[in-house]
Amino acid sequence: MKSIFTYIFVASVFLGQTVSAQNYELAQVAVTPFEKSVKRAGKVAFKRTLKLSFKSSGYLKTLSVDEGDFFSAKQLLASLNTxxxxxxxxxxxxxxxxxxxxxxxxxxxxxxxxxxxxxxxxxxxxxxxxxxxxxxxxxxxxxAEIYAPFDGVVLARYTDLAEFQAPGQEVLEVAAINKNLVVKVKLTDKEISFVKLGQNVAVDLPNIGRINGVISKIPVTSNTEGALYLIEVLLEDIQAGQGVVAGQLAQVTIHFATENSVYQVPISALIEIDDQGSAVLFTKVSSGKLMRQAFDVLNIDTQSIYLRAQSHNDAIEFVVNGWQQLNISEL
Missing domain, CATH: 1.10.287 (Helix Hairpins)
Known part of the structure; x- marks a missing residue:
């Protein structure tokens, strides 16, 4: 719960000294549970793909599917001259x-x-x-025959009829269509600490709208340039071919809710980050004066800085705007 107070000091003459006009805003910030949401764009992809090949050698006799074709489990996909x-x-x-x-x-x-x-x-x-x-x-x-191991779709074909096939030579690349679509999303090192396996998130897809997704993979090390972490969000309730294709963009909204208590303060209130990594801000103390105070930082985003607190802590009044105009020697 925030309430905004504006303090205006009018220029005056006191004992022969001129005090310049100063304007700043105070916001009373109460302790709240740490909650935030992050929106990230990612690409739809298959979680697992499979490359099929023959155990035996021989010339390709039949090939019943091509790239983009859907097939059923146990369907004959290809066979050799036997x-x-x-x-x-x-x-x-x-x-x-x-x-x-x-x-x-x-x-x-x-x-x-x-x-x-x-x-x-x-x-x-x-x-x-x-x-x-x-x-x-x-x-x-x-x-000498390749049967489909699941209901799926052909992603790539690497051979043609009558071509000689060596053992292990790739013939088809396929993917299952059930519970195999994911959205890959990049998170920062601070954001990755708040997500959990099995956590539900919202996914917005073109032509479909919002559907439910579940975080199915969280890396333990950064795996992209810029030290970002690439997580996977499983689309459990949708199959390939139902209005979604691999490679298309999707937007993922992740809500973070933790047991941490914080003061959520506008980023404009931040004066600096000191050598210990603490955030320095101006607060109003019981005497009515302003003072510089350092807080441990839980998280920072483009709008707010989240300062660690205890659930029983009292509300604090922060200078959220205009601290640059304060005459520090008079605080």
Whole structure:
């Protein structure tokens, strides 16, 4: 609660000395909880993207999606020509059958004392080796097809039909459309200390209006030029394609409410910041005189300076305008 008082000292002559006219404003400031809001512009982006590739090598046979296309979970997105992989699998399977037959033959010979335990062990080891080779060839055949891991959208395509694909070569870059859109916003070192994971914020989007967002990522170190901190605000209730696209601008409004108590004083009242980092201001004491007083600073913005206080502290009268005209020797 602030009340403004204007004190006007009229020029007069006293004991032969002239006292110049001085005008200043006093504001009575009560202790309040520290609350403020910050508005920042940021860009919409996908929180996570995924690059898809084949485990096997071969020529690209089918490609059912292109950049900008939406797809459903478990949908076939791309596949290789599998003739060579099928032949490899069948060959490994035949080798496995032959290895099993060799074990049975060796057992019969051993029963007739025409073979040895060592030969049987070698035959059994060969079965395990060929079984593993068959499993690998079967797995490679399965991985010659790419199925969608979730409902999503294609962000980029890196290949064309009939092109040879090496294992691990990127084919598509995709992103999930559910709970995967974020707005990336930069905060200062003072502002970052007031936000919390899971905190609700307001997000204004073009063509949509205001929606709810949740702070989903807070870095522990500055990650942009100028020592700013890039946080992420998750848009939980909106999907990609519902009137919002990655890259568009959005405005985020964050309300800060803490357990700290402060005097919220207009920035015009600030005289200086001393060597200890305290804010120096003029206050009116009980005797009615003005004095310089230093306060610990909790936060500063373009309009106010927030001075630390205790919840039981009394209201203080601050000189909020005109302190530059005061004759300090007369205070």
């Amino acid at each position: 003739e060579e992989l099928i032949a490899e699998k069948n060959s490994r399977y035949a080798q496995l059958l032959q290895a099993k037959r060799e074990v049975n033959r060796t057992k019969k010979l051993l029963a007739q004392e025409l073979s040895s335990e060592q030969a049987l062990e070698l035959a059994q080891t060969n079965v395990e080796t060929t079984r593993e080779a068959y499993q690998v060839s079967y797995y490679n055949l399965e991985k």
